[in-house]
Amino acid sequence: QVPLVESGGGLVQAGGSLRLSCAASKRTFNSYTMGWFRQAPGKEREFVGRITWSGGIRYADSVKGRFTISRDTAKDTVYLQMNSLKPEDAAEYYCAAVYPDAAGREWDPKEYTYWGQGTQVTVSS
Numbered sequence: 001q002v003p004l005v006e007s008g009g010g011l012v013q014a015g016g017s018l019r020l021s022c023a024a025s026k027r028t029f030n031s032y033t034m035g036w037f038r039q040a041p042g043k044e045r046e047f048v049g050r051i052t053w054s055g056g057i058r059y060a061d062s063v064k065g066r067f068t069i070s071r072d073t074a075k076d077t078v079y080l081q082m083n084s085l086k087p088e089d090a091a092e093y094y095c096a097a098v099y100p101d102a103a104g105r106e107w108d109p110k111e112y113t114y115w116g117q118g119t120q121v122t123v124s125s
Helices: 027-031
Strands: 004-007 010-013 018-024 033-039 046-051 057-059 067-072 077-082 091-098 119-124
Touching: 004 091, 018 027, 018 033, 018 091, 018 119, 033 067, 033 077, 046 067, 046 077, 057 067, 077 091
Parallel strands: 010 119
Antiparallel strands: 004 018, 018 077, 033 046, 033 091, 046 057, 067 077, 091 119
């Protein structure tokens, strides 16, 4: 098991920033690819971005240039820095893990083995 726990969600005005954290309970997560997803009410779970075990990063077009993913292997934690937030960014945000990677399908939630419980992000206009 690689339990994941997200934190850092909340209410922010449009144009503001939030930083989400995803903490893993075991150091083995450092060899996993970590993904961030989000899901708004009535919509499918949507890929936000991912960081591989070697530091490779990819983002969805909708967040490119505004969101930044990083990981701190010493703290077993992955971060999602979200800047210039828009009302359409409001959703439940999830981190997920897959070993060693999603085989080119990092956008597909079904490729990920472990999931956190989610953290809510609300953006007011």
